[in-house]
Each structure stands twice: as structure tokens, then as C-alpha cells.
Amino acid sequence: MELEAAQVAHFFTLMHKRHKKKTTLITSNLGFGQWGSFFKEFPSDCRINRPPD
Numbered sequence: 001m002e003l004e005a006a007q008v009a010h011f012f013t014l015m016h017k018r019h020k021k022k023t024t025l026i027t028s029n030l031g032f033g034q035w036g037s038f039f040k041e042f043p044s045d046c047r048i049n050r051p052p053d
Contacts (some may be wrong), residue, residue, distance in 0.1 A: 018024050028035070 015024065029049075
């Protein structure tokens with residue numbers, strides 16, 4: 001399954017709105033290295049593995 005660019009944009013908009021407001025848990029059967037293939041238009045400035053602010 002691959003997401004279209006608009007779907008990826010909506011996902012990251014949602015994550016941005018939830019940041020520091022709600023807990024978000026994402027599970028996947030993909031390895032972390034495969035997430036880029038799932039998010040075709042993966043933002044280059046996205047840092048999923050960054051430590052909390």
C-alpha cells in the first residue's frame with residue numbers, strides 16, 4: 001500500500017496539529033527503513049526518531 005502525496009500531506013498536517021497536545025501511537029509491520037517507501041512524498045525535514053523537545 002502506498003499513499004498519494006495529498007494523503008501524506010493530510011497525515012503530517014494532523015501530526016503537526018496534535019504535536020504537544022495529544023499522544024499519538026503509530027504501529028506498523030514495516031521496518032523503519034521501509035517507511036520512506038510507504039510515504040512516497042516523505043518530507044525531507046521530518047524527524048520521526050528525534051528526542052522529545
